[in-house]
Amino acid sequence: MSDSSLIELPCPVIARVAVPTPLRRSFDYLLPSSLLLDYPALKPGIRVLVPFGNRELTAVLLELDSSSLLEINKLKPVIRILDSEPLIPAHLLSLWLWAAKYYQHPIGDALHTLMPAGLRGTAPAQLKIRAMDKKKSGAEHAYPAEQEQLLNPDQKTACDQITQALGRYQGFLLDGVTGSGKTEVYLQAIAQTRTAGKQALVLVPEISLTPQTLARFQQRFDEPIAVLHSGLTTRQRLNAWLAASSGQAGIIIGTRSAVFTPMAAPGLIIVDEEHDSSFKQQDGFRYSARDLAVMRASAEQIPIVLGSATPSLESLQNAASGRYTRLRLTERAGSANKPRFVLIDTHAQDMNQGFSGKLLEHIQQHLNDGNQVLVFINRRGFAPVLQCGDCGWTAECKFCDARLTIHKSPPHLCCHHCERRHPVFRHCPDCGGKSMQAVGVGTERSEAFLQSCFPTTDVIRIDRDVTRKKDELERLLAKVQQGEPCILVGTQMLAKGHHFPKVTLVAVLEADSGLFSADFRGQEFMAQLLTQVAGRAGRAEQPGEVLIQTQHATHQSLHILINQGYHALAEQLMQERQHTSMPPFTHLACIRADAINSQAPLEFLMKARALTEQICDKQHLQQRIMINGPLPAPMEKRANRFRQQLLVRAHHRQDLQLLLSTLSLQLEGLSSQRHVRWSVDVDPQDMM
DSSP states (O other): OOOOTTSOOOSSOEEEEEOSSSSSSOEEEEOOHHHHHHOSSOOTTOEEEEEETTEEEEEEEEEEESOOSSOGGGOOBOOEEOOSSOSSOHHHHHHHHHHHHHTTOOHHHHHHHHSOGGGTSOHHHHHHHHHHHTTOOOOBOOOOOOOOOOOOHHHHHHHHHHHHTTTSOEEEEEEEOTTSOHHHHHHHHHHHHHHTTOEEEEEOSOGGGHHHHHHHHHHHOOSOEEEEOTTSOHHHHHHHHHHHHHTSOSEEEESGGGGGOOOSSEEEEEEETTTOGGGBOOSSSOOBHHHHHHHHHHHHTOEEEEEESSOOHHHHHHHHTTSSEEEEEOSOSTTOOOOEEEEEEGGGSOEETTEEHHHHHHHHHHHHTTOEEEEEOSOOSSBSEEEETTTOOBOBOSSSSSBOEEEETTEEEEOTTTOOEEOOOSSOTTTOOSOEEEESOOHHHHHHHHHHHSTTSEEEEESTTTTOSTTHHHHHHHHHHTOOSEEEEESGGGTSSOOOTTEEEEEESOOOGGGGOSSTTHHHHHHHHHHHHHTTSSOSSSOOEEEEEESOTTOHHHHHHHHHOHHHHHHHHHHHHHHTTOTTSSEEEEEEEEESSSHHHHHHHHHHHHHHHHHHHHTTOTTTEEEEEEEEEEEEEETTEEEEEEEEEESSHHHHHHHHHHHHHHHHTOGGGGGSEEEEEESOSOOO
């Protein structure tokens, strides 16, 4: 990219810009001399207002040139220049353009996505917001209350290695068992970074973790902390973005999109729970925040720490190949011991509302000892199936290949894939029978049943339904932290990173869903989730116990997981992936298409396959590219649209990129693409 800011500007001056459109290309505009007089030193990364069709859009300047492939007299002029200095530093602009190319996404839309909403819309309003917000950083101020903890030898070694790398790029995999004190390592490494006058960026996978992480950081650091996540208002996000980019906030904590936030003095990046699939954007600009964070650290020549008790197979492979330095934390911090695992074969037990008698006895025992119990079931609602007891009819979503879930409060049926609601059937639509039955167990039903079994104990449900209300999650977690005996019932919201010192029993009601998943990552995800939720047990002085109910008590993967641990199972899965040429031993892209018409996505992807084969022939990639499909998605119909997938794999990343960059442009030109929605997902995390 040429930087024309320090040389005499040519005439005519062409502004090459990225416009937020679905087209994979940049656009040329004329820069009027009147604007050049006001802004003589234009640099890439500033915003400009340009005419596009019958609209005016905010675009990002990529470069200045003296020539265009189009006739000069056909170019439209730039309407207004919106910034005197680039919003995006040059090295980050280069990186984000690389990311748009790597993830095969239109550059204008990608750059539009990475900027806070307050800088995207109609220009005059944005200028007004910036003028106001420069006076007010929007960063959260803290109060010091927590002192540094004494590190054990493993923690100290990890912290020392990270801080010795300050000022240069190095990738670290902080591989520590649950409760091993990874956060304390982060905190002390950040303290050293701040002492050196540099900023730290901390990425967490979910909003639900942000308040807890923020509170811990506020208790440790007496300085502004910028917070970025999707639950903020446009003004709050913009304030935090400006506080980070100006250097006013020394610590930035955020979810996936915070990876795009400029830092005035970058010093350290931390990705907590790096294995979590929510770091991958699943629609639009399908980037991986974890992988971009690594690329960013390399570009800014700063260390990055990827932390997890259950590292992804990709990160384990990167550590094994020497790309990352692996830092092991093998012991729980303080006096905590690893929990004891017990498998409960539900075939051999009398079951009541999804609970075995053995499990209920253990719950009672832990409550009698004055402790807390966590019951994990990864299914919202009262029951997953409404069924007619006379003819076997089940309530299904008209718009998805899925059953409707029963909710009791308020009573309704809901599809958890398209969120459409339906009144509860009182009579069977097929036979008219009245014996409608709720089959299976969800969090709502478990909560009601446990409250009836333990009437004097607080039963606290934590799932997406009860935490929709603002600050409700914080209120419920604060109640748990008071330490009184209680039973927590919840989904994977409870599995991630929470510290519950009084929880001594974790019960997993159904451990089987990932064992037979259509997604090749199913067992990896299952092992990560079970290990993470089990890690909530026995994190303080009291010993922990994990009871896992399963219909497949003899399954080899479950036995490896509970007897030898996550890493032993990960090693077995790694061998299977290598044998079947799947990631991380190959590089994968999923080309998806969907339409209201069931044939349209299939026909589109058949053409995509034919084009893929032609490109492979032309570029001599036949032996290096593997093609599967098109095939229906595991859930073929979703939100009233039929979905098909085409999978493309390569042993070398550059071969896959060479194919995809050509294929994407050719697919854009197909007339049939107007009848389907299609996308390219590079390094997909969710095959469903």
